[in-house]
Amino acid sequence: MTSFDTIIIGAGHNGLVAASTLAAQGRRVVVVEAAAKPGGAAATVEFAPGYRTSGLAHIVNRLAPEVISSLKLDKTRFEGASAPTVVLDRNRGPVVLRGGYGEVVEGVGADEAKAFADMRRKLLRQADILKRFLARRPPRPGDVGFSDMANLGMAGLSLLRGGRDEARDFARMLLMNVSDIVDEYLSDDRLKGLVSFDATLGIQLGPRSPTSLLGLFYRLTGEAAGLAGGQYLPKGGMGTVADALVGAAQKAGVTLRLSSPVKRILTDRGKVSGVELEGGETLEAAVVASAVHPALTLRGLVSPGEVDTELSRALKHMRSNGNVAKLHLALDRVPEFAGVSREDLKGRLVIARSVRHVEEAFNPAKYGEFSPDPVMEITLPSLSDPSLAPSGGCTLSALAQYAPYDLKGGWESGRPQFLEAILDAIETYAPGLRASITASELLVPPDIEARYRMPAGHWHHGELQADQMLLNRPAFAVSGYDTPIEGLYLCSAGSHPGGGISGLPGLNCARHIIARNRS
């Protein structure tokens, strides 16, 4: 039996951030990880001999500055130019967005560029208000402290700073669908398609679903390369971020236990006492923070009698089915996308022709069918970091949706069909690409579930929709990182503010643990 102050379950980015933050306070922290490698969804994998890529997340666009500074990560590793976004189009050629979410837009007329700039300004302003709520515990009625009031007050002030009409527009837009907003501002289908895609990527909504604008706000609350809405492909793949977090953890004195899956969390009468590993070993600690999915934590690792029925029911009904597939291709040469410069290929390529395209890709997903004409974002990571592919070769990494977890007929037969659909789509923009494929790997949500122990393969650990946000994430009773079980905390993407490689759930949770134990 070994004893620690704190046990963190899962060495994904949130687990590592929480561990480092707690260890920096002098706590003895151990991170137990089921896999043989740390990093979770932020790791780099070799999927074919000599071909490496980010295993799941492949673009850095929201690693929180609070995390970088609080963990004293080497800032220079997270700086640099923001990568462009290229919206592919066969007929009219691509639209290219540069800077933080299209500070400059190329490939459209001056009027449309201005319209986009107007919309962008408005959205960024509104996202900036929402951003205040990310790096802190969500405000909870009945439990609102001074700092919550102060923050709400500040949000209110910044809301009014732009004038009454801007404030009114914020209240109007907050829960709108993205389609009506792009229709209000834009006329170019390529831009409308892109914005629709970005709002719904990783979310089980179509652009015409009310509240889908929130997905875009969430995206725009992220910053990278020093820019709101910025993005870049990390050298060495997302594993670079994982490595940096592991490094910080080790420096802080965190013990990392790999290949140590947790069998159960030990609790008695509402109090946590440690964890039991699959191997039978018991680790003791008065504080356990789980960076795995909240439902897995409270309905899987904690014995069923320890979690009350309504909470258990709420977590059971938390919508958390993944709908994005991850494609890895090993190419024997660098592909050519019509009209896209070699330099822009280092950015993010998006296939989303119009709002309608995204919406119609979404339709079948409601009924457990994959999109026959999928939408996707493509990166070629080896162009930014040649070490990721053998010389002359190229690595392609893509996120394609919609790929519902519960596919009618099952993914065994569905996977090759969906792969064909994706490749058909890419081929139309990059003729000849198919012929250059030497190896491919398509991870559909059940594969992601199996590989990353992410239930139902959802990278947000639960749908990031209005009813599962803030004080309702993952469920009201456990939305403040703590649980009814004393000493047990939640710090995964399933907690506020949600998924993406931000590290904020881990940071917020760790800070909450520290505050709780101080008082």
Added chain:
Amino acid sequence: MKVEKFNDPLARRSHQLHFETLRLDTPFQPRLAELSQTNDWYSWAGYKAPHSLYDEELEYFAIRSTAAVFDISPMTKYRIAGSDAEAFLNRLMIRDVRKLGVGRVHYTAWCDDHGHVLDDGTLFHLGPSEYRLCCQERHLPWLLDSADGFSVEIREETTDIAGLALQGPTSYAVLRNAGFAGVEQLKPFQIAHFPLQGGTVTISRTGFTGDLGYELFVPRALALDLWDRLFTAGAAHGIRAIGYSALNRARIEAGFIVANADFITSETALRGNRLRTPDEIGLEWMVDMEKPNFNGRHAIQIARTKGKLRHVLVGLEIEGNVPPELSLVYHRKKKEAGIVTAAIWSPLAKRNIAIASLERPYGSRISDDLWVEIYALRELQYQKMMKRAKIVPRPFIALPRRTATPPALF
């Protein structure tokens, strides 16, 4: 965990015509119908049930002086079985189910996550890993959701099992005469099984009257056999069938509470301030903080330590002879302190008794100078009275024969 579903369209269709019968008959309805002179029926959970059969008052006296039979078939009954049955029930109930031996019954209650009482009822430990839960409200979804992760089967058996309460001083004599030898050995809250017409009747020494009494459960098909056997055997012992009004008097005397009469169950309450923790309806003695976690434990603990208990349920003795049903309770005749949920003139205690829900500190810190405002309607005119109320312990009556084992033969 098992859920009954009727996915077979044929089976589903065979039940279509239920709309023609709004109120169902219990298995005993043929006998009740024969005996009913008042034709005074009400709906109990969708079943036709008697308010009275011939004379409310005399029916009450059957409970207290001879033997009264009350049809409890409409009571909701669940069969809970499986290897995790005990663990499952223990996470559900505020009492420690591990302490309930096979062949025993206990009165218990269960709460939601917020520690608000969902219902109270009796739990029968019928055999190893086999239980029956009897209660007022329906709880299938709650039971099934609570059973997530437990190896347990939950089946509602309300319609399959017929039940009778046989209560009163001569109830033992009736049973003995009916051939249930050995029933005298049953202690309060004990269960025994007896053969009946090739089937089994389960008899427990339980009841809702505070008197000597038993509850009998049989498969539906044996219901009338059981009834006839009891009435044949009981003819010499003054056996009478009774309706709910008589039973209600007896239960108030015994100080028992009724869900959705003396408190509102948490799944039916629309208004947040109507919810009650066990401590607020006199069930604090059941809450076992030492046993493993149960639904509501965390919330009850917080409510207790942070002083969030807002109400208290008390027994009242009220001067005068007008029962203050649903009257307001006042402190110093001025400040509203609560409401009377049940009240009668007790023929046994010869006084006005009541159960009341008070808002703390009334009933806890402040227990004197309480008054009940009574509006007595007499010939189209209200006579308004302010009567002094005194908090007294429940039960209002204590009958040695309730617990005497073996019971006396009257």
Added chain:
Amino acid sequence: MKTYDAIIIGGGHNGLVTGCYLQRAGLDVAIVEKNAWVGGAATSRELTPGILYSNCSYVCSLFRPEIMRDLELPKHGLQIIGYEGGAVFTRDGDYLASYRDHDSHRREFARFSARDAESYERYARDVTKQCRFIQPLLMRTAPDPFSFRPRDISELMFLARKFGDFSAAEMAATLRFWTMSISDFLDEYFETDVIKAYLALSGIIGTALGPMSPGTAYVLLHHYMGEVDGSVGAWGYARGGMGAVTQALASSFMASGGTIRTGAEVEQVIVKNGRATGVALSDGEEIHGRMVVSNADVKRTFLKLVEEKELPEPFLHRVKHFKMRGSSGKVNIALDSLPEFPALPAGSPCIRGDMHFTDSVERMERAYDDWKGGRWSADPFLDMMIPTTIDPTMAPPGQHFMSCFVQYCPPKVDGRDWTDADRDAFAETVINQIAGYSPGFRDRIIHMEVRTPREIEAEVGLTEGNIFQGELTFDQLLFNRPVPGYAQYRSPVAGLYVCGSSTHPGGGVMGAPGYNAAREILVDLKRPRQHMSHAHDVL
């Protein structure tokens, strides 16, 4: 020439309600209606000999009892009869019925799932809690959170107190409820497709959303917050069709001295020096008034009836982007005999209620997908009823009037205008849906009136045929309805008010927008309002 105190454009139910209250406050009011009759979307018309049709609206629940009482509508002939049940026919030849009797209702659900039958209790409790929260807001003007005027602040405080009655967990649940789809909401309670389909229908009726769209749980509330004589959530028939509601209003209005001008189509609101001074009719006649109140939807009012130059650009921009996409059609059918539904056993009361043919949420959502794609639903959702089974006054003995509300039906077909051929094909889709469950149905039809959004707009004037005068999404509710900053029945033009369903609390034959508008007008005129009842208590 006469100058009225107020001219009301459009004799729909809200225009009539506003008219009644203003007239009773001592104003001299004229209601100007383009049709030869009043009633708007709640009109009963004899379109084939002896048979009355409820033109658009066909059932009643939302109409506020406070208004019925204030305006003495029963005296003017209004009578509402609750209906007896309802059914969803399933494709396997069975049906799910809904019964008034609580135990029957449970037993019926239990035919499909014992668990669902009991879950319904918790579901009903939770929905009722939400209703209890929203009901007191209906007869109040939505406060503007950004005005900082004392009245708005005190209204906001009222709302905060209302919300403050909830426990923290209930507040969280309310936030979820308001942002959820009805499908997700129902998934938390039920496991049976047909039960979910039956309950989901209230989440989509009249909206341009599918049951899987977030926000449809709120729409459900919009259909549950009404009542029939205190029975909250109940629906009923108006004796004589829904026209009985507006006829009673018109009669009440005229009895108090109001003027109704039918066959008078308003072409323009006359604005002089930034102030509305009357209306110009299409025949050139001008009617003068000290104020103008528009019962027309906000788009028709400000984009067609008011000159662009009179309106500030941002307001105009918002009105242009106010969403009122039509999503429903209506088929009114006269029948020579009562249709048979072999699935229903003899004596079933379901025939005297609302009947449906969509037995899964997926079918409902797929019907919506067709609409999104610009077509009417191939497998449409129908809310069908035969009012004459309860109200024999609407047809000769033995004959029947059948009302079929149909969803989804787009304002344009594949982006182009409707043609008569489209309309007939649409009707054929509807008839086929019914005939699939009612053999010989087609042969019973004596006469039929088909309304696509084109017909609805042409007769009733609802832009794009949207029956709620604007979609019920968050961005168009409360202080956002119809336009943020102009959600209190006033407009940028002095003396020009709006009183239709485009305003809070929205659509349905509720009368609350008309009531609220009348109150705001009387506040501006500093007139007494004793004749306006306060909202009933929600205990």
